[in-house]
Amino acid sequence: MKNTIQSWRNKFYTSLGAVYTESEAKSIWRILMEDGLQKDQLSEQEFTNDEQKSILKYTSELLELRPVQYVVGKALFMERYFQVEESVLIPRPETEELVRHIISVEPTSSKRVLDIGTGSACIALSLKNHFQNWQITAIDYSEAALELAKENAKEHAQQIDFRWVDFLDESQWNGLGSFDIIVSNPPYIAANEASLMQDHVLAYEPKMALFPVGNDPLIFYKKIKEFAKTNLKQEGSIYVELNEFNAQEVQALFASEAFTVSQLKKDFQNKDRMLCVKK
Numbered sequence: 355m356k357n358t359i360q361s362w363r364n365k366f367y368t369s370l371g372a373v374y375t376e377s378e379a380k381s382i383w384r385i386l387m388e389d390g391l392q393k394d395q396l397s398e399q400e401f402t403n404d405e406q407k408s409i410l411k412y413t414s415e416l417l418e419l420r421p422v423q424y425v426v427g428k429a430l431f432m433e434r435y436f437q438v439e440e441s442v443l444i445p446r447p448e449t450e451e452l453v454r455h456i457i458s459v460e461p462t463s464s465k466r467v468l469d470i471g472t473g474s475a476c477i478a479l480s481l482k483n484h485f486q487n488w489q490i491t492a493i494d495y496s497e498a499a500l501e502l503a504k505e506n507a508k509e510h511a512q513q514i515d516f517r518w519v520d521f522l523d524e525s526q527w528n529g530l531g532s533f534d535i536i537v538s539n540p541p542y543i544a545a546n547e548a549s550l551m552q553d554h555v556l557a558y559e560p561k562m563a564l565f566p567v568g569n570d571p572l573i574f575y576k577k578i579k580e581f582a583k584t585n586l587k588q589e590g591s592i593y594v595e596l597n598e599f600n601a602q603e604v605q606a607l608f609a610s611e612a613f614t615v616s617q618l619k620k621d622f623q624n625k626d627r628m629l630c631v632k633k
C-alpha cells in the first residue's frame with residue numbers, strides 16, 4: 355500500500371466524511387499537516403511509521419468530535435501559536451478582533467493592564483508581544499489554565515504577572531492594584547443557550563470558561579464595572595468581549611455613573627461582540 359501524504363489524505367477524507375463536511379475535513383487536514391506534523395500537505399513524500407500512527411490517533415479522536423486544536427495541542431492566534439488543552443478555551447477569531455482593535459487605538463506609551471479570565475493567555479500575550487513596555491497582570495480562577503498560560507508565556511519569551519484569583523469574590527481584589535486598561539473575554543453564555551451550542555464545544559471546552567456561575571450572564575460585567583470604579587485609573591479604558599444576545603444590556607450597564615464613552619462594535623459575522631468603555 356502506498357503511504358504518500360496524498361493517499362493518506364484521501365483515506366482521511368473518507369473516514370471523516372461520517373461526521374464532518376468535505377470543507378471541514380479539508381481544513382482539519384491542513385491543520386493536522388501544518389500544526390500537528392509540520393508537513394507540506396501538497397508534498398509527494400511518504401509518512402514515516404510514527405507519522406502514520408499519529409494520523410490514526412488523530413482520526414479516532416476527531417471522530418469522537420474532539421476539536422482539532424486540542425488534538426494537535428495548539429491553536430493559532432494573532433499569527434502566533436498557543437498551547438491549548440481541555441483546561442482552556444480554544445482562542446476564537448472574534449477575540450483576535452478585540453486584540454486588533456486595542457492595538458489599533460491604544461498609543462504605545464507604557465500602561466498597566468489587567469486581563470480578567472486569561473485562559474491560554476492569548477489576549478495578554480498578544481498585547482505584550484505588540485506592546486513590549488506594557489506591564490500585564492493576567493488572572494484566572496482555573497489553576498490548570500494558569501499553568502498552561504505560564505507555559506505559553508515561556509514559549510513567547512514574555513513576562514506576565516499571572517495570579518490565581520476568583521474575580522467574582524471582591525475580597526480577592528485587594529492587592530491587584532490600579533490599571534490603565536482592563537480587558538476581558540469573560541464567561542458569558544447563559545445556561546439556557548447551551549442547547550444552541552455545538553456538541554463538541556459542550557463536550558470538550560471548559561464549562562468554567564463558557565458559563566458564568568449562578569446563571570447571571572451579566573455577572574462578570576457587573577463585577578468589572580464595580581472593580582473599575584476603584585481600580586481603573588481616570589481616563590482608563592475597558593475592552594470586553596460580549597454575547598450578541600445581551601450586548602445592549604452590557605452597554606446600558608456601563609452607560610452610567612463613572613463611565614463616559616462606550617462603543618459597541620460588531621464582529622466579522624456582523625454580531626455585536628465588543629464593548630469599549632472610557633472612565
Ligand SMILES: C[S@@+](CC[C@H](N)C(=O)[O-])C[C@H]1O[C@@H](n2cnc3c(N)ncnc32)[C@H](O)[C@@H]1O
Nearest residue numbers: 471472473494495496520521522539540541563
Ligand atoms: C471565555 S474564557 C476566555 C479565555 C481567554 N481569555 C480567551 O479569550 O480565549 C473565560 C476565562 O475566565 C476564567 N474564569 C471563569 N471564572 C472565573 C473567575 N471567577 N475568576 C477569574 N477567572 C475566571 C475561565 O477559567 C476562562 O479561562
